[in-house]
Every structure is written in C-alpha cells, then in structure tokens.
Amino acid sequence: MNDLDRRLIEAVCRNDLQSAKKIVKIILEQDKTQKNRMFVNRYLTMLNNSAMNLMELPADLKNLLIMEDVSVSFNENRYYLSNRENEIVGKILKLYKASQRLAEIGVNYINSTILYGESGTGKTTFGRYVAYKMGVPFAYLNFSRVVDSYLGSTQKNISKVFDHVKQQKCVFMIDEIDAIGMRRRDSKEVGEMSRIVISLMQNLDTLTSDVVLLGATNRLDIIDEALLRRFTTKHEVKKLNEQERYEMASKFLADVDFDYEDEWLVGFCERDNTQAGLMNELVEALVERYVEDE
Ligand SMILES: Nc1ncnc2c1ncn2[C@@H]1O[C@H](COP(=O)(O)OP(=O)(O)OP(=O)(O)O)[C@@H](O)[C@H]1O
Ligand SMILES: [Mg+2]
Incomplete structure (x- = not known):
C-alpha cells in the first residue's frame, strides 16, 4: 500500500x-x-465535470448560489492564460496576502476586482481559474437570477447569500452585476432597484479579507457609480489576438492528443473569434475527426 x-x-x-x-x-x-x-x-x-464538484449548500441557497470545488474540476491544461490575465491574477494573489496581513492589525481590506468585456471572452472561466490558483472554492452568484426573483424578496436573498459566503475562504463571483442597471431603466421599478443596489453595497461592505470578490459584466457602462467604486481593480477581459488564439488552440489540441498540420491551425486561428467561439470550433474539429475515424 x-x-x-x-x-x-x-x-x-x-x-x-x-x-x-x-x-x-x-x-x-x-x-x-x-x-x-x-x-x-x-x-x-x-x-x-463542474456538476460533479458542486459542494453541498443549505436548502434555501440552492437556487441562488453555486459553490464549486475547482481544485478537482478546473482543468489547467486546457486553460489559456494570456499575459494580461496573468498579470491580474498575480495582483489579486498579492493583494490577498497583503489583506490577510492587514487583518492581523485590524484593518479590513476587501480585495475586489470587476471583470468586464464582451460575451465569450472568458470572464467566468477566469474567476474559476483564480479560485483554482488560490486553492479555495468558487462561489458563484448570478445576480440577474437574484434580481429576477420576486423583487420583494431580493434583499433577503442577497443577505442570505452573503451570510453564507462570509463563513468561508473563497473566491466570490457576482456575475451579471449589471442586472440592476438594466432594470433601473424601467421607471416603475427605480425605487425598488435603488434599494437593491444599496442593499448589495451594504452587504459588500461586510465582507472580510477571507473573501476575494470578483464582479463580472459585459455592460460596465450601466453600472451604478457608487457600486463600481466598491471594486478597487477594474480589468477588461479582451478577445485574444491571432497569436494568442494560436497558443490557446495549440495548448488545447496538445492536451487532447489531436494531430494536425501547422498550416491548418494557422488558417484556423486567422478568423477573428472570441475565446468561446474558438473553443466551439476546436470541439467541432474534434467531432469531425472522430466521425471520420468511425
Ligand atoms: N482562457 C481560456 N482558455 C480556454 N478556454 C477558454 C478561455 N476563456 C474562455 N474559454 C472557453 O470559452 C467558454 C466561455 O467562456 P466564459 O463563459 O468564461 O465567457 P464569459 O466572458 O463569462 O461570457 P459571458 O459574458 O457570456 O458570460 C468557456 O466555457 C471555455 O470553454
Ligand atoms: Mg460569464
């Protein structure tokens, strides 16, 4: 043994x-x-598989929050880290260590970053990567789901989520944090929405240094100014350039043992694509190959 x-x-x-x-x-x-x-x-x-690695949550949180053990589910071999994201993850890790030391002298500093950029550039995936790198669970809240629930119970739900998240070391991602901004346009709901923003901000202010906070949005422009100020770092997750797409694709194809001509891959990566689009096309190429082989 x-x-x-x-x-x-x-x-x-x-x-x-x-x-x-x-x-x-x-x-x-x-x-x-x-x-x-x-x-x-x-x-x-x-x-x-992410779904295999969800951690048990109290019954009243199951529809609101997802807690994933990324130490098992995140596959680093298939994740392409651009220099830009490498820099920002380095900064988050440094701030985490600093905030832990500050806590020892009674200073509370919330390590908070808002990630913005177009759909499919890998904001959510980057959040999972940060948790994986830190060796802590990934707590994921889709804010539009909380806001879309009965408005009256939104504030109660926000508090419930925060009460749970605060009990552990984790990376806490609030995705689609622009959901309130969207709804604020509807004048009937302005008052209610303002109360939700305030409630969210009050809850954010109660976080401690054990939680690394990430917000994500593809509509930075409609986020409440005061809410945005709660995030000390703002980082745009961009589409990859051609060279980076080539590196991301090579990394993935190496991990799945896919044989190819370099010329084919170069042509493949010339097309402008988001990270999600590129990944979809790579999977399609795999499918085609497997069908041919049958
Ligand atoms: N850096 C990366 N390396 C490898 N694959 C990636 C990377 N970024 C994104 N992907 C792939 O793209 C998919 C979509 O990424 P993700 O959902 O994180 O994008 P997003 O920016 O959160 O999009 P949305 O704004 O629509 O929520 C992922 O499931 C993954 O397959
Ligand atoms: Mg996302």
Whole structure:
C-alpha cells in the first residue's frame, strides 16, 4: 500500500468525498501507461465535470448560489492564460496576502476586482481559474437570477447569500452585476432597484479579507457609480489576438492528443473569434475527426 492508497482509504472511511476525489485525480494523473490511457481519460473527464464538484449548500441557497470545488474540476491544461490575465491574477494573489496581513492589525481590506468585456471572452472561466490558483472554492452568484426573483424578496436573498459566503475562504463571483442597471431603466421599478443596489453595497461592505470578490459584466457602462467604486481593480477581459488564439488552440489540441498540420491551425486561428467561439470550433474539429475515424 502506498501513501496515496492510505490517504484514499482514510478519506473514504471518513466519508470525505471531496478529499477522496482529489486523491483519485492524483492517482489517475500519475498513470501515464498506454494500456490505461482510455480508462484514465474517461474518469478524469468525469472528475473534471463542474456538476460533479458542486459542494453541498443549505436548502434555501440552492437556487441562488453555486459553490464549486475547482481544485478537482478546473482543468489547467486546457486553460489559456494570456499575459494580461496573468498579470491580474498575480495582483489579486498579492493583494490577498497583503489583506490577510492587514487583518492581523485590524484593518479590513476587501480585495475586489470587476471583470468586464464582451460575451465569450472568458470572464467566468477566469474567476474559476483564480479560485483554482488560490486553492479555495468558487462561489458563484448570478445576480440577474437574484434580481429576477420576486423583487420583494431580493434583499433577503442577497443577505442570505452573503451570510453564507462570509463563513468561508473563497473566491466570490457576482456575475451579471449589471442586472440592476438594466432594470433601473424601467421607471416603475427605480425605487425598488435603488434599494437593491444599496442593499448589495451594504452587504459588500461586510465582507472580510477571507473573501476575494470578483464582479463580472459585459455592460460596465450601466453600472451604478457608487457600486463600481466598491471594486478597487477594474480589468477588461479582451478577445485574444491571432497569436494568442494560436497558443490557446495549440495548448488545447496538445492536451487532447489531436494531430494536425501547422498550416491548418494557422488558417484556423486567422478568423477573428472570441475565446468561446474558438473553443466551439476546436470541439467541432474534434467531432469531425472522430466521425471520420468511425
Ligand atoms: N482562457 C481560456 N482558455 C480556454 N478556454 C477558454 C478561455 N476563456 C474562455 N474559454 C472557453 O470559452 C467558454 C466561455 O467562456 P466564459 O463563459 O468564461 O465567457 P464569459 O466572458 O463569462 O461570457 P459571458 O459574458 O457570456 O458570460 C468557456 O466555457 C471555455 O470553454
Ligand atoms: Mg460569464
């Protein structure tokens, strides 16, 4: 019995499924033998599935918040980190360490970044990456879902989410944070919406240095000024340029063992595309290849 076997047995006997999954992932990744390749890939794919790695939440939060154990589900081999995002993740990590030290001397600093940019540039994926790098869970709140619920209960729901998030170290992403801005245009709802913005801001002010806050939007222009000020860093997640698209595609194709002519890939990456668009086309190319092989 080796050390990993022992740790796996301990985790299973303690009913600690999260740890068991992490150990199984290590065991699978260590096996590089040809004979087990299919087995390893099949089960790594299952482990990497986000839905498989959602953490248990209290019943009244299940429809509002998602808590994901990205240490198992995030696949770094398929994530392309541009220099811009590398810089910002470095800054977030440094601020995190600084904010922890500040907490020791009684100064509360909330490490908060708003990510903006067009749809499909990888804002949400970047949030998961930050949590993965920090080794903490990824708490995800889609703000438009909270706002779209009965307006009257929105403030109560916001508080419930924050009360839960505050209890742990995590990266907390509030996605579609522009949802309130959108609704504010409807004059009938202005008063109610202002109350929601205020409530959100009051809750943001109660966060501590254990939570790294990320906001995400593709409509920076309609976000309330006071709300925007709560975010100390503002970062645009941009579409990749041609060279970067080539690097992202090569990284992905290497990880899925796809053989190709360099010329083909160069042509493939010439087309302007968002990260999401590029990924979709890569998957299509894989599908085509597999269909041909059948
Ligand atoms: N840096 C990246 N490396 C690899 N794949 C990426 C990257 N960024 C995005 N993707 C791919 O694009 C998909 C969409 O990205 P994501 O949902 O994070 O975009 P988004 O900016 O949050 O979009 P939206 O504004 O519509 O919510 C991801 O599921 C992933 O497959
Ligand atoms: Mg998103």
